[in-house]
Amino acid sequence: MASRPYHHGDLRAALVEAGLAAIEARGADDLSLRELARVVGVSATAVYRHFPDKKALLAALASVGLEKLGETQRAASDAAGGGAAGFKATGIAYVRFALSNPGLFRLVYGHPLPKFAPGCDPADDAMAMLQANAAALAPDGVDPQIFALQSWSLVHGLAMLLLDQQITLDDAAIDRVVDLHVMLAETGSRT
DSSP states (O other): OOOOOOOOSOHHHHHHHHHHHHHHHHOSTTOOHHHHHHHHTOOHHHHHHHOSSHHHHHHHHHHHHHHHHHHHHHHHHHHHTSHHHHHHHHHHHHHHHHHHOHHHHHHHHHSOOGGGSTTSOOOSHHHHHHHHHHHHHOOTTSOHHHHHHHHHHHHHHHHHHHHTTSOOOOHHHHHHHHHHHHHHHHTTOOO
16 A cells, blocks of 8 residues: 555544544553544544553543533533432433443542542533532532432443443433432432
8 A cells, every 4th residue: 555645634633533432442451542532534644643641642532521411411401400300310311421421420439530529620511510500400408419419420330230231221210210310309308
């Protein structure tokens, strides 16, 4: 095969897109910078100008995953009209995002970022929405931070149980699980 000159308008973005596709196809553990270089048609050294190592690439991919999750949840909340209905919609969107993007979801939460620690100022949209909703919807007498952690734990645990095929639920059952949590919060009951 004859070599051809290569010019790429946005190599970093192309590498991220190729990385996202590879993660969904095979998972993050099998991702290789050299493979991505071949996929986008550049030399391996060109990749290292943007990502010094696999860890840097995985961090960039996880950041994109968080952004996509936040966008998905924001759209679901907006479509539901915000409030308790929006909060429920964000939880359902979280689970469905995990099921639709299992490799990316596992990457995001397999490489946790320090900003997820309770009490930190979150930089990502998904966490910011969770904390804002928790502050507005936490039952009387329940610390909003604890309610946020409980809510996140519920949808994350549900997503992981489904991804790991420990349980099987249809969309309606996923909706009912999340709805029960929101309904109990609305009535002021401790869950």
